Amino acid sequence: MEIALCGLGRAGKTTLWSILTGREVPPGAKPETRRGVARVPDPRLDRLTALFEPKKHTPATVTYVDVLALERGTGRTDNPVLAELRPADALMLVLRAFDDPADPHPEGSIDPARDLELMETEFLLADLAVAQRRIERLDALIPKTNRPEDRAERELMHKVVASLESEQPLREAEFTADERKALRGFAFLTAKPLLVAVNLGEDDTTKIGAPPAELGLGALEGRSQVDVVALSARIEEEIAALSPEDAEAFRRELGIAEPALDRLIRASYRLLGLISFFTVGKDECRAWTIREGTDARTAAGTIxxxxxxxxxxxxxxxxxxxxxxGSLAAARERGWLRLEGRDYVVRDGDVLHVRHAS
Structure with a gap:
């Protein structure tokens, strides 16, 4: 799973990326695209590891990509930053909700709702340009080839343009399953699940866990494939420098129930329809990420x-x-270990041992 962090400058995007990946970015470092991997916290895997005491403990991972800051007008140009967003499975849009006179907002004031609208508009315009260019190519191609699949694609592109011109993100538009499959190759930005990370000030921790309306983002309530997580990157940065015991005490003091990493990853899994299953043994206990609804045979191929x-x-x-x-042998004796065929739909938290022909 790959998630791209994006947003306006000075929103705290790179600080958040550093917290998620555990990789420090020195002050004054050259602005550049950065990639890093976060280990997915999973207490279930921790408890299985404690039971089996394996040689290796391997959690699932998420790749986070920190791209350069966006700005007003980005969607009207062939900005290379937009190209770096397109391979991602989802976008994490970081909105600034903290004030700092020493670090002024590029738009002149703190207004997360305005910044959200601005960024969504830029993504809409970028997708519109892609769709319109594709229509132009198909208009030139169809008289020469007259292929039914080209005419069907042009019709689909016109449907895309209609949605975008009405300011409707493609993730919220009505497409058939086959149409959505056909659109994947275009990597439209507004078709990607959107995780909005609201970066609060240090004095606003009471808003962590608040619904979007209380964060000034009521427009996001009930929207398809959109989730909102509020956090304070500065506080999370302070916590990351503490020992586990001190970090837990500090979070309790501030009323923060769990780390931002846990909440962001859980929201990411929820948006993308992902679950985890486990393999266990004396050599390794490992978590594997699959899409909800995956059958046992396909899940085995993940291994x-x-x-x-x-x-x-x-x-x-x-x-x-x-x-x-207490052990696989004891579970087998009790009849708790089931034999399932290839069409069994793997559930979140299942432990699998695959029997296969060599």
Missing amino acids: HTDLERGFIRAEVIEWDRLLEA
Whole structure:
């Protein structure tokens, strides 16, 4: 999973990227695109690791990409920063909600709702340019080839343009499953799930966990494939420098229930429809990320392609029942370890052991 952090300058985007990935960016460092990996916190995997005491503990990971700051007018140009956003599975739009006279906002004042509208407009314009260019190419191509698939694509592009011109992001437009599949190759920005990270001031921690309306973003309430997480990057940066015990005490003092990393990753999984399953043993306990609704054979291919090709059956047990049993052998004796076929839909928290032909 790859998530691209984007937003206006001085929003705290790079500070947040540093917190998520654990990679420090020195003050005054050259502005550039940065990639980093965050380990997904999962107490279920921690407890399974404590039970099996394996040689390796391997959590799932998320790749975060910190692109250069955007600005008003970005969507009207072939800005290379937009191209760096397109490969991402989702966008994390960082909105500034903190005031700092020593670090003025590029738009002159603090207004997250205005910044959200500005960024969404730039994404709409960028997508509109892509769709219109594609229509121009198809208009030139169809008289020569007269292929039905080209005419169908042109019709779909006109549908895209109509949605964008009405200021409707493509993630919220009505498309069939086949149409959405056809649109994937264009990597439209407004078709991507959007996670809005509201970067609060240090004195506004009471707003962490508040609904969008209380953050001045009521327009986001109920929107499809959009989620909002409020945090204070500066406070999270301070917490990251503490020992685990001191960090927990500091969070309790401020009334912060859990780290921003946990909340952002959980929101990302929810937006993208992702779940985790586990493999366990003395060599390794590992979390694997798949899309909700994935069958057992396809899930086996996430572990190794040979397991998918030679799939026979999967032994399956819920992670908490395995903990209750105390071992796979004990779970098998109690009849808690089920044999499932290739069409079994893997559920969040399942522990899988794949039987396969060599």
